[in-house]
Structures are given as structure tokens and as C-alpha cells.
Amino acid sequence: MMRLAKLGKPALFVLCLTPLAWLVFDLVSDNLGANPIEALVRGLGDWALRMLLAVLAITPLRQATGWGWIGRQRRMVGLFAFTYAVLHLFSYIGIDQFFDWRLIAAEIVKRRYILIGMTAFLMLAALAATSTNGSIRRLGGRRWKQLHRLVYLAAGLGVLHHLMMVKADTRLPLIEGAVLAFLLLWRAVPGLNLKARLNLKDRAPQA
Amino acid sequence: MLLRHSPDIKASEITPQRHWLNRRQFLGTGMAAVLPDFTHGAFGADEKPTPKDAVTTYNNFYELGTDKADPAQNARIFPAVKPWTVEVGGECAKGGRFDLDDLIRPHRLEERIYRMRCVEAWSMVIPWVGIPAAEVLKRFEPTSRAKFVEFTSIHDPEHLPEQRRRTLSWPYTEGLRIDEAMHPLTLLATGLYGEELPVQNGAPIRLVVPWKYGFKGAKSIVRIRFVEAMPSNSWNLLQPREYGFYANVNPAVDHPRWSQSRERRIGEFLRRPTLPFNGYADQVAHLYDGMDLRENF
Numbered sequence: 001m002m003r004l005a006k007l008g009k010p011a012l013f014v015l016c017l018t019p020l021a022w023l024v025f026d027l028v029s030d031n032l033g034a035n036p037i038e039a040l041v042r043g044l045g046d047w048a049l050r051m052l053l054a055v056l057a058i059t060p061l062r063q064a065t066g067w068g069w070i071g072r073q074r075r076m077v078g079l080f081a082f083t084y085a086v087l088h089l090f091s092y093i094g095i096d097q098f099f100d101w102r103l104i105a106a107e108i109v110k111r112r113y114i115l116i117g118m119t120a121f122l123m124l125a126a127l128a129a130t131s132t133n134g135s136i137r138r139l140g141g142r143r144w145k146q147l148h149r150l151v152y153l154a155a156g157l158g159v160l161h162h163l164m165m166v167k168a169d170t171r172l173p174l175i176e177g178a179v180l181a182f183l184l185l186w187r188a189v190p191g192l193n194l195k196a197r198l199n200l201k202d203r204a205p206q207a
Numbered sequence: 208m209l210l211r212h213s214p215d216i217k218a219s220e221i222t223p224q225r226h227w228l229n230r231r232q233f234l235g236t237g238m239a240a241v242l243p244d245f246t247h248g249a250f251g252a253d254e255k256p257t258p259k260d261a262v263t264t265y266n267n268f269y270e271l272g273t274d275k276a277d278p279a280q281n282a283r284i285f286p287a288v289k290p291w292t293v294e295v296g297g298e299c300a301k302g303g304r305f306d307l308d309d310l311i312r313p314h315r316l317e318e319r320i321y322r323m324r325c326v327e328a329w330s331m332v333i334p335w336v337g338i339p340a341a342e343v344l345k346r347f348e349p350t351s352r353a354k355f356v357e358f359t360s361i362h363d364p365e366h367l368p369e370q371r372r373r374t375l376s377w378p379y380t381e382g383l384r385i386d387e388a389m390h391p392l393t394l395l396a397t398g399l400y401g402e403e404l405p406v407q408n409g410a411p412i413r414l415v416v417p418w419k420y421g422f423k424g425a426k427s428i429v430r431i432r433f434v435e436a437m438p439s440n441s442w443n444l445l446q447p448r449e450y451g452f453y454a455n456v457n458p459a460v461d462h463p464r465w466s467q468s469r470e471r472r473i474g475e476f477l478r479r480p481t482l483p484f485n486g487y488a489d490q491v492a493h494l495y496d497g498m499d500l501r502e503n504f
Binding site (some may be wrong): 033034035050094097098103106107110111113164165167168169 | 260264265268269273275276327374375400434446461464465466468469471473474477478500
């Protein structure tokens with residue numbers, strides 16, 4: 001267990017970086033299909049949302065496994081989620097729409113799913129900006145925690161953003177929605193994680 | 208000829224009919240038959256055909272999967288129907304069931320290089336091989352009550368697992384007004400890039416209506432019906448607000464979820480402006496005189 005705790009963080013770091021490396025590799029090796037720009041923008045968006053779900057899975061995972069070390073990785077995985085979201089947005093602005101600011105502004109206002117995605121992005125930006133120890137100190141633990149509950153809302157908006165942009169095949173966003181619902185229920189319904197709480201005696205504060 | 212009158216469209220659109228392709232020659236050599244006098248000279252510098260690789264690996268053919276890479280990858284599950292039969296009926300004097308061969312044999316295949324604008328705001332330039340739909344449809348002698356033509360795609364849930372899900376209403380149907388179907392630009396395609404139509408592009412016979420969004424081009428057609436009332440079309444049934452019956456390419460009418468003012472030509476980095484009627488306004492705009500195209504999107 002000691003070894004796992006020690007290797008866990010770098011392993012998780014590499015794991016979180018892998019999808020990005022994969023996308024970049026596919027991009028430069030012309031392996032993203034006939035419409036690589038669309039594939040890149042969507043791929044980055046997919047991974048932003050998956051990383052967000054991964055953050056929310058950490059606490060249940062810690063409770064279920066008793067791995068204390070993984071609970072401390074929430075900040076890192078959260079910052080990865082934000083990084084993918086930044087790249088997703090920038091690829092949309094700078095590659096897909098190529099800095100056509102007028103059109104981009106019009107799209108944000110006109111398309112509800114883009115407005116929802118932007119809202120989720122701004123929430124993640126606020127969380128990333130206050131992710132330092134200094135911020136926790138300045139805001140005070142309780143207020144900081146209240147602010148960071150926004151992550152649940154951001155994840156919900158992310159799923160909605162995805163669901164609203166697909167044309168007909170809703171399978172993927174519905175799966176993401178189901179995963180999110182499960183992760184939220186885990187927190188809301190004591191029965192689901194009570195066993196873990198009783199058996200494993202949490203070593204870290206609850207999220 | 209009408210087709211060649213295209214002042215504001217760069218030379219490329221329609222390959223003149225001098226590129227006739229003798230069907231016997233075409234089929235005689237079987238698959239991968241190369242057009243005898245395929246010239247590249249006719250294309251404008253900015254309107255060159257989209258590479259065949261992209262045309263045959265980036266497809267919307269939901270029967271074979273909803274990802275655009277799926278149809279090419281799943282092509283082998285497509286039922287090997289031989290001979291392919293097309294049922295023709297409704298308001299016409301000479302309907303019946305026709306082997307694809309019998310449907311095509313009386314006509315000469317020709318190559319047509321058309322822009323293809325997808326409703327998803329991307330586009331390609333595709334060298335189709337086919338027959339003007341009007342030539343085929345006239346043989347069935349549609350009656351005066353034939354106001355529309357309905358095209359139905361293959362329905363085979365046993366081989367096409369996607370048809371066991373309700374992604375779209377199966378079988379895929381599309382429709383055209385009779386004058387649209389009879390317009391000289393409208394093509395029944397049986398090939399592309401000088402070869403038989405690949406499965407993922409709608410083998411063995413599909414509709415191509417270059418001034419409309421790509422979803423109007425029903426693939427793998429098994430039934431053609433002449434009807435009096437406007438037929439339903441699958442995407443319209445799914446989302447009537449987003450996909451209309453007419454579906455004419457129109458940069459001024461947005462899809463509710465994205466702008467139609469520009470498009471990404473596959474293979475290009477910057478989006479380009481979308482042209483009214485996909486650049487075929489001179490040939491087809493008169494079909495819609497007096498119609499509100501915002502209303503009839």
C-alpha cells in the first residue's frame with residue numbers, strides 16, 4: 001500500500017496526460033480521419049468531461065478502497081479537467097472558427113448548448129483559479145468548500161452540453177449522465193456508501 | 208445545354224456530358240473500373256475533388272453506425288443482395304419490380320462532379336457516376352397525380368443492427384417534389400471516382416441532389432414511389448424544427464444549433480462561405496419562386 005501511495009500520483013499524472021498525447025499523436029500523424037479539426041475539438045471536449053467525472057469518482061473510490069492517497073489527487077485531476085476544457089474551447093475558437101470573434105460571439109448567444117458549455121467552463125476556471133493552498137486559506141475552509149461544490153453543477157452542464165449537441169445518437173452523453181447520476185447518488189444516499197464508511201473508517205475529510 | 212450554363216460557379220461543378228461512360232465498358236471491367244477519359248483539367252484550382260480516401264471513410268450512413276468512420280468499417284455487414292431489386296409504384300403507369308441492371312441498362316452512365324454540402328456544415332466535391340434521375344423516372348410514366356417522389360432505403364434489421372435501435376425511423380425515407388426529382392441536376396448514382404459505389408456511400412444505387420443538404424440523398428434505394436401528398440423524410444420525423452422537407456442549402460437559414468453561413472470543405476483548414484443552393488442557384492432557384500425559404504427550410 002505504501003508503494004501504491006507513492007507511485008499513485010505520478011501514475012495518475014501520466015494516465016491523465018495519455019488522452020492528450022494520443023490526440024496530438026493522431027493529429028500529427030494524420031490519423032484523426034477526414035475531418036481532423038472536428039475530431040480534435042470533440043475529442044478534447046470528451047476528455048474534459050471524462051476527467052470531470054473522474055474527479056467526482058475519487059471520493060467514492062477512496063471510500064470503497066480505503067486508499068487515502070487517491071483522495072489527495074482531486075486537485076491534480078481537477079486541473080487536468082480544466083486543462084482539457086481550455087484546450088477544447090481554444091481549439092474551437094482558434095482552429096475550428098479561426099478567431100472569427102463576431103461569429104463566435106453570435107454563436108455563444110444563439111446556441112443554448114454553447115452557452116451552457118461556456119457557463120461550465122467559467123465555473124471550472126473559477127475552481128482552477130482557487131485551487132491553490134493559498135486560496136483555501138484566504139477564502140476559509142468552509143467558503144472554499146461551498147465554492148468548490150460548483151464542480152457538481154459544472155459536470156451536469158457538461159453532460160447537458162454534450163447531450164444537446166449530438167444529432168440523433170444520444171448513447172454516449174446518456175452514459176455520461178448515468179455515471180454522473182451514480183456518483184451524485186453515492187453522495188446523496190447514505191445507504192450506498194454506508195458500508196464503506198463503517199468498514200474503512202475514513203482517513204480524510206469528506207468532499 | 209442547361210447544365211453548362213453556370214456563370215458564377217467555377218468551371219468545376221458539372222462535368223460536361225462529353226465524359227460519357229459506356230455502361231458495358233464500365234461494368235465489363237467489374238470493380239475499380241477507371242473512367243476512360245477522366246480529365247482533371249475541368250476543375251478550378253479551389254474546387255478539386257475531395258480525395259477518394261476521405262469520400263469513402265467519412266460518411267453519414269446510420270444504418271452502418273452513427274460515427275462517420277463506422278460505415279466504411281462496417282461495410283462488410285451490408286447484406287449481399289444479388290440481384291438488387293428496386294420496387295417502383297404509386298402514381299405511375301409502369302411500376303413494378305426491377306433488377307438494378309434492368310433499371311440502368313437503357314441509359315448511359317455519366318460522370319458528374321458535384322459539391323456535396325452536409326447539413327453539419329462540412330462539404331466535399333465528389334465525382335459521381337450515374338444517370339440523371341429524370342431519365343429513369345420518366346420510364347415509369349408518372350401520372351398527373353404524381354406530385355412527389357418518395358425514395359426508401361434498404362431495411363434489414365437482421366444484418367444492420369442499427370436498425371434495431373430507434374435512432375431514426377427505419378427504413379430511411381426521403382422525398383422530392385416531382386419537379387425537383389426531374390431536374391437535370393438530380394442524379395441516381397451508381398458509382399464514384401470511376402468505380403462502383405462503395406457500400407458506405409450508398410451502394411448499389413443512391414440519390415444525389417447537389418443543391419440540397421446531403422441527407423436528402425437516400426442511399427441503397429429499394430423502393431421508389433410516386434405520390435400525391437408530400438412524403439415524410441426520416442430526419443424531419445426525428446427533429447422537424449431542425450430538418451425540413453426541402454433542405455435546400457441556404458446560408459441565410461441557420462440550423463437551430465449551428466450556423467449554416469459557412470462550411471468546412473474536407474481537407475481545408477479555413478471555413479468557406481456557403482453558397483445559396485450550394486452554388487447551383489442559377490439552375491434551381493426558379494423552382495422555388497414565390498416560396499418563403501425560411502418557412503420551407
